[in-house]
Amino acid sequence: MLALVLGGAASGKSEYAEALAMSLDAERFYIATMQSYDAESERRIARHREMRRNKGFITVERALDLAGVQIEHHGGVALLECASTLLGNELCLPGGAAQNSAEAILAGVLNLREQGLNLVVVSNDVFAEGLDYSPEMTEYVRQLGLLNRSLAAEADCVVEVVCGLPLYHKGEPRLVD
Amino acid sequence: MFLVIGGSHQGKMAWAQQQFNLPADKIADGELLDISAGKMPDLSAYQALYGLHNLLRRVVEADWTDEQAEALQAELLRLPTDFVLICDEVGAGLVPVEHFGRAYRELVGRTCCLLAKEAEGVWRIFCGLPQRIK
Numbered sequence: 001m002l003a004l005v006l007g008g009a010a011s012g013k014s015e016y017a018e019a020l021a022m023s024l025d026a027e028r029f030y031i032a033t034m035q036s037y038d039a040e041s042e043r044r045i046a047r048h049r050e051m052r053r054n055k056g057f058i059t060v061e062r063a064l065d066l067a068g069v070q071i072e073h074h075g076g077v078a079l080l081e082c083a084s085t086l087l088g089n090e091l092c093l094p095g096g097a098a099q100n101s102a103e104a105i106l107a108g109v110l111n112l113r114e115q116g117l118n119l120v121v122v123s124n125d126v127f128a129e130g131l132d133y134s135p136e137m138t139e140y141v142r143q144l145g146l147l148n149r150s151l152a153a154e155a156d157c158v159v160e161v162v163c164g165l166p167l168y169h170k171g172e173p174r175l176v177d
Numbered sequence: 178m179f180l181v182i183g184g185s186h187q188g189k190m191a192w193a194q195q196q197f198n199l200p201a202d203k204i205a206d207g208e209l210l211d212i213s214a215g216k217m218p219d220l221s222a223y224q225a226l227y228g229l230h231n232l233l234r235r236v237v238e239a240d241w242t243d244e245q246a247e248a249l250q251a252e253l254l255r256l257p258t259d260f261v262l263i264c265d266e267v268g269a270g271l272v273p274v275e276h277f278g279r280a281y282r283e284l285v286g287r288t289c290c291l292l293a294k295e296a297e298g299v300w301r302i303f304c305g306l307p308q309r310i311k
């Protein structure tokens with residue numbers, strides 16, 4: 001089972017995704033993607049850690065190469081937070097997949113599904129700002145659009161979160177097969 | 178309280194005025210309300226607040242503390258049950274390079290999550306068309 005949870009900044013998508021992962025009575029894994037580089041990112045990471053404290057998540061830190069993650073836990077659930085940060089890492093960090101980032105992340109997600117895991121993948125909606133970007137930022141937006149569409153095509157359910165409220169675009173968010 | 182959200186220029190105000198029968202002089206403007214005291218302005222003369230995102234942008238511009246911003250959120254949650262809040266969605270873009278832009282959309286997004294949780298009804302307006310999402 002693959003669920004894609006989308007939303008803008010501060011839309012409540014993480015809270016929703018965690019609740020969805022929690023609804024499954026199974027071993028829970030949290031794939032954290034954000035690297036700490038300043039006080040603000042520290043604060044953001046701390047906020048998310050606080051949110052999932054005592055919820056029984058085993059944290060797997062992974063900034064690059066999602067396809068290399070081996071969890072192998074049939075029937076477990078993994079929350080990937082989030083595909084858009086992972087994409088930024090793959091595009092910007094040394095050793096990243098650069099122009100093949102979207103494909104690499106999709107392959108990583110499908111690989112986790114192959115390992116028997118239920119998946120909740122969080123990603124961002126960044127497509128309605130209406131600004132002109134630099135070529136690098138345009139490439140990020142292009143790849144994120146491609147990644148979100150590829151994930152949505154594979155997903156059993158696609159949920160957009162608006163002000164903490166879910167809007168269902170595909171399927172129903174049932175994690176148990 | 179009722180919450181009406183959506184992108185800019187989607188017809189939120191026109192729809193809300195009709196839906197809730199709001200006279201123009203009963204709608205406060207988030208761009209114009211006096212916030213110089215560092216706290217939520219008195220809205221008792223109004224039935225609606227238009228441009229909540231602008232009010233919150235001014236809060237960030239004026240460098241309010243987290244405590245001041247939280248007090249404002251608490252005041253918004255205490256508005257009468259038939260009060261209408263109208264707010265732009267501002268989070269569907271790339272992470273802004275400047276701290277100000279990040280703080281602004283964070284405050285708007287988190288405030289809307291809090292309001293939506295307690296609201297009697299939430300509508301999202303798209304191309305002038307309402308979708309009731311709560």
